[in-house]
Amino acid sequence: MNFNSIFIAGGAGYVGSHLVPEFLKKGYKVTVYDIMYFGKNFLPENHKNLTIISGDIRDKEKLLESCKNHDIFLNLACISNDTSFVLDEKLSTTINLDAFEPMVMAAKKAKIKRFLYASTSSVYGVSSKKDVTEEHPLVPLTLYNKYKGMCEPLLFKHTDKNFKGVVFRPATVCGYAPRLRLDLSVNILTNFAVNKSFIKVFGGDQLRPNLHIHDYFRAVETLINASDEKIENQIFNVGFQNLSISDLAQKVKKVVEKEFPEKKNIQIVKSPSDDKRSYHINSDKIKKILGFEPKKTIENAIEDLCKAFKANKINNSFENDLYFNVKRLQNIQAK
Numbered sequence: 001m002n003f004n005s006i007f008i009a010g011g012a013g014y015v016g017s018h019l020v021p022e023f024l025k026k027g028y029k030v031t032v033y034d035i036m037y038f039g040k041n042f043l044p045e046n047h048k049n050l051t052i053i054s055g056d057i058r059d060k061e062k063l064l065e066s067c068k069n070h071d072i073f074l075n076l077a078c079i080s081n082d083t084s085f086v087l088d089e090k091l092s093t094t095i096n097l098d099a100f101e102p103m104v105m106a107a108k109k110a111k112i113k114r115f116l117y118a119s120t121s122s123v124y125g126v127s128s129k130k131d132v133t134e135e136h137p138l139v140p141l142t143l144y145n146k147y148k149g150m151c152e153p154l155l156f157k158h159t160d161k162n163f164k165g166v167v168f169r170p171a172t173v174c175g176y177a178p179r180l181r182l183d184l185s186v187n188i189l190t191n192f193a194v195n196k197s198f199i200k201v202f203g204g205d206q207l208r209p210n211l212h213i214h215d216y217f218r219a220v221e222t223l224i225n226a227s228d229e230k231i232e233n234q235i236f237n238v239g240f241q242n243l244s245i246s247d248l249a250q251k252v253k254k255v256v257e258k259e260f261p262e263k264k265n266i267q268i269v270k271s272p273s274d275d276k277r278s279y280h281i282n283s284d285k286i287k288k289i290l291g292f293e294p295k296k297t298i299e300n301a302i303e304d305l306c307k308a309f310k311a312n313k314i315n316n317s318f319e320n321d322l323y324f325n326v327k328r329l330q331n332i333q334a335k
Contacts, residue, residue: 003071003113003224005029009057009103010077015118015216017042017179019074022217024049033057033066034077037334038322042179057099064106072224073107074116075100079334080144080325087329089143096147101154108163114231115155115165116223121209121239123149123169124279131282134169134235141277156233166223166231171209171239171281173216175301176308182323186210186298189249190305191317193256193266203273204246209239209281212296222292236286240294246270248298255299259306 004027011020011032021044023030031051032043040052055062057077067073077099079092107115124132125139140146152167159165174186182191185208192199211219219238223231243251246268253266286292308314314323321328328334 001114001225001227005031005070006072006074006224007031007033007067007070007107007112008074008076009033009063010075012036012038012040012043012052012179013076013080014177014179014181015173015213016076018177018213019076019217019220020044020050022214023221026221031066031070033063037329037332038179042177057103058094060102060106063103064110067107067112068110070110071113072116073112073114074118074220075103076118077103078118078144078148079329087326087334091329091334092143092147096144097150100151101157104155104158104165108158112163114224114228115159115163116220117151117155117165117167119148119152119167119169119235120145121169121171121237121279121281122277124281126276127279130280132237132279133282134237134285152235159233164228164232166233167235168219168223168286169235169237169281170216170219171211171237173211173213174298175213175296176304176313177213180308180314180323181325182314182317183325185245186248186252186301187305189252190256190302191314193252193263194260194306194309195317197263198267198269199249199252201245201249201268201270203275204244204249204270206245206273206275206278207242207280208245208248208277209242209279209283210248210298210301211239211294212298212301215240215294215296218295219286219292222286222290226290230289234289236290237281237283238286238292238294239281239283240296241298242280243298251298252302255302256306259303259310
């Protein structure tokens with residue numbers, strides 16, 4: 001498909017800080033629309049094809065005006081993290097649920113051609129099934145993944161021949177990005193291994209699907225380039241290696257000990273966990289229909305993080321609230 005302009009709601013977050021420069025490299029015109037809870041210093045500066053707008057998705061009029069003259073609308077905007085509801089519930093409800101359908105309607109009114117919605121693979125909650133496909137019932141354990149699941153049909157309610165919509169459910173993202181998160185499983189474990197020389201594992205048996213952040217970009221690019229008939233009103237799982245938290249810890253230990261030879265014999269310490277999310281997602285559908293397969297491994301993500309630590313790109317990795325979504329939103333008293 002011949003699309004050349006992308007509007008990214010929530011484009012200044014962890015995922016956006018990797019996607020934006022990648023789309024610019026490919027020659028797209030990109031607009032980032034973000035409330036800037038984490039600032040905008042993580043985005044490229046003074047790029048002729050990048051427009052950065054500080055805006056709230058709950059501001060319907062500003063959103064409508066801002067998203068005009070774009071081909072693609074990618075919605076990454078949300079209060080993310082399954083623990084985010086230790087925050088004011090109203091904040092998450094107004095952003096993650098209430099603002100969604102008006103956003104879709106604004107995109108349609110602005111004559112956007114294709115709307116991509118980043119849902120989450122955590123909509124499945126807990127499942128003992130060997131493979132969780134897109135047809136699996138949604139069993140949300142938190143309001144975060146409940147709202148994600150509730151928003152999916154709201155997109156399809158408004159699609160038509162001129163306004164196509166597609167939902168993707170990415171696995172837990174890992175790897176380095178300029179606006180880094182260190183509150184996601186692989187990234188958390190790597191931070192502990194590199195900076196504390198031990199790895200704290202909460203639980204351990206829970207299965208988690210993972211996705212390297214660059215494969216996230218490749219998946220979004222695939223959804224943009226696919227023909228209408230292949231993506232319209234479709235839902236795609238996007239994940240790669242499904243591993244237990246304990247297995248992830250072993251991988252982190254192995255890679256970090258190789259990257260930092262002085263850190264021999266990193267210990268793995270286990271603690272009980274209240275986080276019961278456990279599921280093994282199947283991503284065959286996106287491979288079969290769109291030919292997409294992840295290329296980067298969990299080991300690649302750990303190596304990328306190790307390189308960033310060595311290059312001093314990650315500072316005060318336990319204290320700096322910019323790495324931790326919930327801590328940051330509490331500290332700035334986000335509204």
